[in-house]
Amino acid sequence: MTAAEVAMHHSAKALVVQVQRNASGRPGPRVITGKYRASWRSEVHRGGPVVIGEVGTSAAQGRRLEFGFVGADSLGRHYHQPPFPHLGPAVEKAGPVLVRELGQAVVSAL
Template sequence: MEAAMRHSAQALAQDVRQRASGRPGPRVITGRYRASWSSETHRVGPVVVSEVGTSAPQGRRLEFGFVGADSFGRHYSQRPYPHLGPAVEQAGPLIVQVLGQAVEGAL
Protein backbone atom coordinates (compact mmCIF):
# COMPACT_ATOMS: atom_id res chain seq x y z
CA MET A 1 0.00 0.00 0.00
CA GLU A 2 2.77 2.43 0.92
CA ALA A 3 4.62 1.77 -2.34
CA ALA A 4 1.43 2.32 -4.34
CA MET A 5 0.78 5.62 -2.55
CA ARG A 6 4.38 6.76 -3.02
CA HIS A 7 4.32 5.92 -6.72
CA SER A 8 0.94 7.64 -7.24
CA ALA A 9 2.08 10.79 -5.44
CA GLN A 10 5.31 10.94 -7.46
CA ALA A 11 3.35 10.51 -10.69
CA LEU A 12 0.96 13.30 -9.67
CA ALA A 13 3.86 15.65 -8.83
CA GLN A 14 5.43 14.88 -12.22
CA ASP A 15 2.15 15.62 -13.99
CA VAL A 16 1.86 18.96 -12.17
CA ARG A 17 5.43 19.81 -13.20
CA GLN A 18 4.57 19.10 -16.83
CA ARG A 19 1.40 21.19 -16.64
CA ALA A 20 3.42 24.04 -15.08
CA SER A 21 5.71 24.08 -18.10
CA GLY A 22 4.07 26.65 -20.35
CA ARG A 23 0.66 27.39 -21.75
CA PRO A 24 -2.07 26.73 -20.86
CA GLY A 25 -0.19 26.69 -17.52
CA PRO A 26 2.31 29.24 -16.27
CA ARG A 27 5.29 30.10 -18.45
CA VAL A 28 8.69 28.77 -17.47
CA ILE A 29 11.20 31.53 -16.81
CA THR A 30 13.82 29.99 -14.52
CA GLY A 31 12.33 26.54 -13.85
CA ARG A 32 12.51 27.02 -10.07
CA TYR A 33 8.73 27.00 -9.64
CA ARG A 34 8.32 23.83 -11.65
CA ALA A 35 11.17 22.19 -9.72
CA SER A 36 9.60 23.17 -6.39
CA TRP A 37 6.79 20.61 -6.75
CA SER A 38 7.44 17.50 -4.69
CA SER A 39 5.72 14.56 -3.06
CA GLU A 40 6.14 13.01 0.36
CA THR A 41 4.67 9.76 1.65
CA HIS A 42 4.67 8.66 5.28
CA ARG A 43 2.73 6.55 7.76
CA VAL A 44 0.50 7.93 10.48
CA GLY A 45 -0.21 4.81 12.51
CA PRO A 46 -1.83 2.29 10.16
CA VAL A 47 -2.69 5.01 7.63
CA VAL A 48 -0.48 5.92 4.68
CA VAL A 49 -0.50 9.62 3.80
CA SER A 50 0.87 11.23 0.65
CA GLU A 51 1.22 14.95 0.13
CA VAL A 52 1.95 16.72 -3.14
CA GLY A 53 2.72 20.41 -3.09
CA THR A 54 5.05 23.33 -3.48
CA SER A 55 6.67 25.69 -1.02
CA ALA A 56 6.89 28.39 -3.71
CA PRO A 57 4.95 31.52 -2.71
CA GLN A 58 3.54 32.04 -6.21
CA GLY A 59 1.83 28.63 -6.35
CA ARG A 60 -1.57 29.78 -5.14
CA ARG A 61 -1.52 32.90 -7.33
CA LEU A 62 -0.62 30.92 -10.45
CA GLU A 63 -3.28 28.26 -9.82
CA PHE A 64 -6.16 30.60 -8.94
CA GLY A 65 -5.14 33.99 -10.33
CA PHE A 66 -5.05 37.26 -8.41
CA VAL A 67 -6.93 40.53 -8.74
CA GLY A 68 -6.16 43.38 -6.38
CA ALA A 69 -3.29 45.02 -4.58
CA ASP A 70 -0.46 43.05 -3.01
CA SER A 71 1.20 43.88 0.31
CA PHE A 72 3.41 46.46 -1.45
CA GLY A 73 0.40 48.27 -2.96
CA ARG A 74 1.06 47.05 -6.50
CA HIS A 75 -2.13 46.31 -8.44
CA TYR A 76 -2.56 43.10 -10.42
CA SER A 77 -5.12 41.46 -12.61
CA GLN A 78 -3.48 38.10 -13.14
CA ARG A 79 -5.53 35.35 -14.72
CA PRO A 80 -5.32 31.82 -13.31
CA TYR A 81 -3.16 29.13 -14.88
CA PRO A 82 -4.59 25.93 -13.37
CA HIS A 83 -2.07 23.11 -13.28
CA LEU A 84 -2.64 21.34 -9.95
CA GLY A 85 -6.43 21.04 -10.21
CA PRO A 86 -6.46 19.47 -13.67
CA ALA A 87 -3.68 17.05 -12.69
CA VAL A 88 -5.62 15.92 -9.60
CA GLU A 89 -8.84 15.51 -11.60
CA GLN A 90 -7.09 13.32 -14.14
CA ALA A 91 -5.08 11.31 -11.61
CA GLY A 92 -7.92 10.69 -9.12
CA PRO A 93 -9.57 7.69 -10.80
CA LEU A 94 -6.20 6.12 -11.60
CA ILE A 95 -5.01 6.49 -8.00
CA VAL A 96 -8.21 4.86 -6.73
CA GLN A 97 -7.65 1.97 -9.14
CA VAL A 98 -4.00 1.51 -8.13
CA LEU A 99 -4.83 1.59 -4.43
CA GLY A 100 -7.69 -0.87 -4.97
CA GLN A 101 -5.30 -3.27 -6.67
CA ALA A 102 -2.82 -2.88 -3.81
CA VAL A 103 -5.52 -3.72 -1.27
CA GLU A 104 -6.65 -6.75 -3.28
CA GLY A 105 -3.05 -7.91 -3.54
CA ALA A 106 -2.60 -7.61 0.21
CA LEU A 107 -5.70 -9.69 0.91
Protein backbone atom coordinates in the same frame (compact mmCIF):
# COMPACT_ATOMS: atom_id res chain seq x y z
CA MET B 1 6.95 -1.21 2.72
CA THR B 2 3.36 -2.27 2.15
CA ALA B 3 1.65 -2.41 -1.23
CA ALA B 4 -0.44 0.63 -0.25
CA GLU B 5 2.71 2.62 0.53
CA VAL B 6 4.28 1.62 -2.79
CA ALA B 7 1.09 2.64 -4.62
CA MET B 8 0.98 5.97 -2.78
CA HIS B 9 4.68 6.68 -3.50
CA HIS B 10 4.15 5.92 -7.18
CA SER B 11 0.97 8.00 -7.41
CA ALA B 12 2.43 10.98 -5.55
CA LYS B 13 5.49 11.04 -7.81
CA ALA B 14 3.26 10.70 -10.89
CA LEU B 15 1.18 13.65 -9.65
CA VAL B 16 4.32 15.79 -9.26
CA VAL B 17 5.38 14.91 -12.81
CA GLN B 18 1.93 15.84 -14.15
CA VAL B 19 1.90 19.16 -12.25
CA GLN B 20 5.34 19.94 -13.66
CA ARG B 21 4.12 19.16 -17.18
CA ASN B 22 1.06 21.34 -16.67
CA ALA B 23 3.28 24.17 -15.36
CA SER B 24 5.31 24.15 -18.56
CA GLY B 25 3.18 26.55 -20.59
CA ARG B 26 -0.38 27.34 -21.50
CA PRO B 27 -2.99 26.69 -20.30
CA GLY B 28 -0.75 26.52 -17.18
CA PRO B 29 1.89 29.06 -16.24
CA ARG B 30 4.76 29.71 -18.61
CA VAL B 31 8.27 28.67 -17.63
CA ILE B 32 10.64 31.57 -17.04
CA THR B 33 13.48 30.07 -14.99
CA GLY B 34 12.16 26.60 -14.18
CA LYS B 35 12.56 27.16 -10.41
CA TYR B 36 8.80 27.10 -9.76
CA ARG B 37 8.31 23.90 -11.70
CA ALA B 38 11.27 22.29 -9.90
CA SER B 39 9.87 23.32 -6.49
CA TRP B 40 7.12 20.66 -6.55
CA ARG B 41 7.72 17.73 -4.18
CA SER B 42 5.94 14.67 -2.86
CA GLU B 43 6.16 13.00 0.53
CA VAL B 44 4.53 9.82 1.78
CA HIS B 45 4.28 8.76 5.41
CA ARG B 46 2.19 6.57 7.65
CA GLY B 47 -0.18 7.74 10.34
CA GLY B 48 -0.91 4.45 12.09
CA PRO B 49 -2.76 2.26 9.61
CA VAL B 50 -3.28 5.19 7.23
CA VAL B 51 -0.90 5.99 4.37
CA ILE B 52 -0.71 9.71 3.66
CA GLY B 53 0.63 11.24 0.46
CA GLU B 54 1.33 14.96 0.24
CA VAL B 55 2.17 16.88 -2.91
CA GLY B 56 2.96 20.57 -2.93
CA THR B 57 5.33 23.45 -3.44
CA SER B 58 6.99 25.86 -1.06
CA ALA B 59 7.05 28.52 -3.77
CA ALA B 60 5.15 31.67 -2.78
CA GLN B 61 3.56 32.09 -6.22
CA GLY B 62 1.88 28.66 -6.26
CA ARG B 63 -1.57 29.74 -5.06
CA ARG B 64 -1.53 32.89 -7.20
CA LEU B 65 -0.63 30.95 -10.36
CA GLU B 66 -3.27 28.26 -9.72
CA PHE B 67 -6.18 30.55 -8.77
CA GLY B 68 -5.21 33.98 -10.11
CA PHE B 69 -5.12 37.21 -8.15
CA VAL B 70 -7.05 40.46 -8.37
CA GLY B 71 -6.23 43.33 -6.04
CA ALA B 72 -3.30 44.96 -4.31
CA ASP B 73 -0.43 42.96 -2.87
CA SER B 74 1.33 43.70 0.42
CA LEU B 75 3.50 46.33 -1.33
CA GLY B 76 0.47 48.15 -2.76
CA ARG B 77 0.97 46.98 -6.35
CA HIS B 78 -2.28 46.29 -8.19
CA TYR B 79 -2.77 43.10 -10.20
CA HIS B 80 -5.38 41.45 -12.36
CA GLN B 81 -3.64 38.11 -12.89
CA PRO B 82 -5.74 35.34 -14.45
CA PRO B 83 -5.54 31.81 -13.09
CA PHE B 84 -3.27 29.28 -14.76
CA PRO B 85 -4.55 25.98 -13.36
CA HIS B 86 -1.93 23.25 -13.24
CA LEU B 87 -2.46 21.41 -9.92
CA GLY B 88 -6.23 20.94 -10.24
CA PRO B 89 -6.08 19.39 -13.72
CA ALA B 90 -3.21 17.13 -12.59
CA VAL B 91 -5.25 15.88 -9.61
CA GLU B 92 -8.24 15.20 -11.88
CA LYS B 93 -6.03 13.15 -14.18
CA ALA B 94 -4.10 11.31 -11.44
CA GLY B 95 -7.07 10.58 -9.16
CA PRO B 96 -8.46 7.57 -11.04
CA VAL B 97 -4.95 6.06 -11.33
CA LEU B 98 -4.44 6.39 -7.57
CA VAL B 99 -7.80 4.80 -6.82
CA ARG B 100 -7.02 1.89 -9.15
CA GLU B 101 -3.52 1.33 -7.69
CA LEU B 102 -4.73 1.50 -4.09
CA GLY B 103 -7.59 -0.86 -4.94
CA GLN B 104 -5.09 -3.36 -6.37
CA ALA B 105 -2.95 -2.97 -3.21
CA VAL B 106 -5.95 -3.75 -1.00
CA VAL B 107 -6.86 -6.79 -3.09
CA SER B 108 -3.29 -8.11 -2.93
CA ALA B 109 -3.20 -7.59 0.85
CA LEU B 110 -6.36 -9.66 1.42
